[in-house]
Amino acid sequence: MASPLLRDRILLTDSGLETDLIFNEGVDLPDFAAFPLLAHAEGRQRLRAYFLRHIAVARRAGTGFVLEAPTWRANPDWAARLGYDEAALATANRNAVELLADLCEAFEGTEMLISGCVGPRGDGYRPDAVMTAEQAQSYHQPQVDTFAEAGVDMITAMTMTTVAEGLGIARAAARAGLPPVVSFTVETDGNLPDGTALAEAIAAVDADTPPAYFMINCAHPDHFAGQLNGEWTARVRGVRANASRRSHAELDEATELDAGDPAELADDYARLRELLPNLSVLGGCCGTDVRHVSAIAETL
Structure with a gap:
């Protein structure tokens, strides 16, 4: 297990990659997929610039950084919709890790971890591709194995x-x-x-294959802060919250970005730290950008 994963030291990570590129930079991302940007020089440069903005925040704050691969949609079902076959998909996942490895080399003095990001088979807001754990392992194993061969840390x-x-x-x-x-x-x-309580979900995974830690993402702190009580909260080390208080259904229908207030979101994270004793991996999700991560770093 990569030792920095279980330290108390804060590790920043990035923000809402897809919403940042779409709404703030005007980049077209069909099916909300960022990994096709890896196929051409301009796209790779956009991704590099995005990560550089966030790494700069971590360096100013003196924290470590988790480089999350831009591969949330890089699984067979979503890739097929975008014209990727099995070989092309594997190449995209390897290229994502290579991009992040280059950044690690460029900033050797900053503690950084490369994470292979595996997104849901179906929609990220709805449980519309329900599988058993066995089916899910079989489906996602090729992407995970590609990441392992490429040298990710987690x-x-x-x-x-x-x-x-x-x-x-x-x-x-x-x-x-x-x-x-x-x-x-x-x-x-x-x-x-799907209606499962967060505490129940964490207990079920922990009873079978305990992760290094759990995270909560793609929801505003107001949506889950009230659930954070009990010993199980010690297992939650990371939060990547949305800037918006809107529901998933409302965000799905939104045509404009709800970026919320970075300072207000940072204050919400400070309150979460009182409820999550081991919270140490901090970033953002939909609607957030480097301003939010910077505010979180300054506050915490």
């Missing part, structure tokens, strides 16, 4: 809507010899989109 199952898919990815990571991180998303009531 695997992050991001925006999980069901226990089974998060567990399946944790099993895939363990099989590949990599520490898994499982990040669940929740609705405005603090429960997973």
Whole structure:
């Protein structure tokens, strides 16, 4: 297991990559997929510039940084919609890690970890591709194995809507010899989109294949802060919250970005630290950008 994963030291990470590129930079991302940008020089430069902005915040703050691969949509179902076959998809996942490895080399003095980001098979807001844990492991194993061969430090199952898919990815990571991180998303009531309580979801995964830690992402702190009580909260080390208080359904229909208030979101993170004793991995999700991560770093 990569030792920095379980330290108390703060590790910043990036923000809402896809919403930042779409709404703030005017980049067209069909199916909300960033990985096709890796196929051409201009796209790679955009991704590099995006990560450089965030790394600069970590360097100013004196923190470590988790480089999350821009591969949230880089699984077979979504890739097929974008014209990628199995070989082209594997190349994209390898290229994502190569981009991040180059950044690590460029900033050798900053502690950085490369995470292979594995997104949901279906929609990130709805449990519309329900699988068993066994099916999820089989489905996601090729991407995880590609990441392992490319030399990532960890695997992050991001925006999980069901226990089974998060567990399946944790099993895939363990099989590949990599520490898994499982990040669940929740609705405005603090429960997973399929209705499972957050505490129940974490306990179920922990009972089978304990990750290095758990995260919560793609929800505003107001949506889940009320659920954060009990010993299980010690297992949540990371938060990548939305800037917006809107529900997933409302965000799906939105045509304009709701970036919220960076300072207000940073204050919300400070309150979360009182509820999550081991919270140390901090970044953003939909609607956030480097301004939000900078505010969080300054506040915490």
